[in-house]
Amino acid sequence: xxxxxxxxxxxxxxxxxxxxxxxxxxxxxxxxxxxxxxxxxxxxxxxxxxxxxxxxxxxxxxxxxxxxxxxxxxxxxxxxxxxxxxxxxxxxxxxxxxxxxxxxxxxxxxx
Amino acid sequence: xxxxxxxxxxxxxxxxxxxxxxxxxxxxxxxxxxxxxxxxxxxxxxxxxxxxxxxxxxxxxxxxxxxxxxxxxxxxxxxxxxxxxxxxxxxxxxxxxxxxxxxxxxxxxxx
DNA sequence: TTTGTTTATTGCAATATTACGATTAATTCT
DNA sequence: AGAATTAATCGTAATATTGCAATAAACAAA
Numbered sequence: 001x002x003x004x005x006x007x008x009x010x011x012x013x014x015x016x017x018x019x020x021x022x023x024x025x026x027x028x029x030x031x032x033x034x035x036x037x038x039x040x041x042x043x044x045x046x047x048x049x050x051x052x053x054x055x056x057x058x059x060x061x062x063x064x065x066x067x068x069x070x071x072x073x074x075x076x077x078x079x080x081x082x083x084x085x086x087x088x089x090x091x092x093x094x095x096x097x098x099x100x101x102x103x104x105x106x107x108x109x110x111x
Numbered sequence: 112x113x114x115x116x117x118x119x120x121x122x123x124x125x126x127x128x129x130x131x132x133x134x135x136x137x138x139x140x141x142x143x144x145x146x147x148x149x150x151x152x153x154x155x156x157x158x159x160x161x162x163x164x165x166x167x168x169x170x171x172x173x174x175x176x177x178x179x180x181x182x183x184x185x186x187x188x189x190x191x192x193x194x195x196x197x198x199x200x201x202x203x204x205x206x207x208x209x210x211x212x213x214x215x216x217x218x219x220x221x222x
Numbered sequence: 223t224t225t226g227t228t229t230a231t232t233g234c235a236a237t238a239t240t241a242c243g244a245t246t247a248a249t250t251c252t
Numbered sequence: 253a254g255a256a257t258t259a260a261t262c263g264t265a266a267t268a269t270t271g272c273a274a275t276a277a278a279c280a281a282a
């Protein structure tokens with residue numbers, strides 16, 4: 001009891017849920033938005049920017065890296081993170097696939 | 112320790128995170144997709160459809176209701192749930208606001 | 223080699239989520 | 253009224269998430 005029953009759902013549902021979960025934290029959204037703004041940055045920046053401990057940020061970065069939405073390359077002593085353009089587009093398409101599945105009935109509301 | 116530091120983030124980041132969290136479970140995505148397909152249905156249907164216990168589905172429905180993405184009206188002995196068109200559009204816009212914030216650099220990759 | 227700098231990992235405490243049986247509440251049917 | 257139906261709520265066990273101090277690991281500079 002207490003563990004998500006992934007076996008009951010489609011591949012797509014589980015995948016989208018995983019991606020949504022990765023984005024379901026304000027710190028991770030803040031990281032993504034910061035990467036959008038600067039288009040590449042390092043972990044240290046984020047510690048200043050967000051006000052969370054270094055260990056916590058590193059953990060959030062790992063979660064984002066795990067779903068592939070960001071990627072990091074070692075740059076001397078520090079690490080440069082940036083958006084993965086391909087994955088970003090994929091994830092955007094995943095969400096839009098859901099959102100565009102709804103057409104406002106406009107005529108004949110249900111409830 | 113262990114509790115999300117919402118105070119560190121913007122209103123928008125916290126809001127989007129809350130919405131993403133509500134969608135970050137395959138059962139809740141399955142519920143939304145089922146509502147999209149049938150455009151109104153009842154709790155009982157979902158128990159058959161998803162294979163989760165009635166109490167569990169009711170709990171997931173409540174979470175979706177809490178962020179306003181679905182609404183339910185009592186219909187005799189059962190309850191009719193459906194998408195809230197206004198909120199659906201709002202949430203779609205929230206996500207697109209994030210996704211469209213990224214422009215593929217194409218020239219001059221960073222990492 | 224030693225020191226400093228930067229990021230990752232480990233370990234742990236506090237809290238949140240997930241699932242479900244049991245119960246309750248509201249309504250319909252007989 | 254009494255039985256049946258449907259959904260919400262309560263209580264609880266199992267697991268996951270969040271945050272951070274402490275430590276480790278990797279590299280550069282002295």
